[in-house]
């Protein structure tokens with residue numbers, strides 16, 4: 577598949593901990609196309625971490641930057657684009673992604689997501705008394721949005737990053 581021509585950017589959506597960045601990098605490498613990541617683009621432009629942006633400027637500010645960055649990255653040469661877990665909740669962003677890209681929901685259950693995010697407590701939205709409960713609530717609230725992706729790749733705890741990349745490529 578290396579050198580296969582992508583006609584549209586493949587956008588990986590889904591919860592934090594689903595593996596969007598790790599799997600996206602792998603898929604991009606297999607295809608020989610650019611990898612982009614909305615969180616990374618925001619952090620680079622702001623010269624601050626996602627947590628610092630949330631603390632200093634608030635979540636709404638972050639969401640506006642996120643929508644702008646995604647709109648811009650969708651105009652670049654086709655590649656793989658991983659977006660933050662909240663990005664696909666915005667109707668305008670979903671519409672843009674549907675128009676200019678192909679979306680894949682990396683679907684994972686709560687157990688798998690929690691096992692991944694608990695090991696890396698960097699997400700500002702999970703700085704709560706009950707991070708697991710918060711994660712469960714976000715998963716439930718967000719599932720109807722993620723379900724609007726064009727394709728679904730199911731994550732499984734026994735799959736490696738390479739296995740998941742293959743699942744995305746099959747889709």
Ligand code: S3P
Pocket residue numbers: 590591592593596597615626659660661662663699700701
């Ligand atoms: C968020 C997910 C994070 C980051 C921010 C908000 C979310 O990205 O954009 O912390 O709302 O789910 P990842 O999904 O890459 O962790």
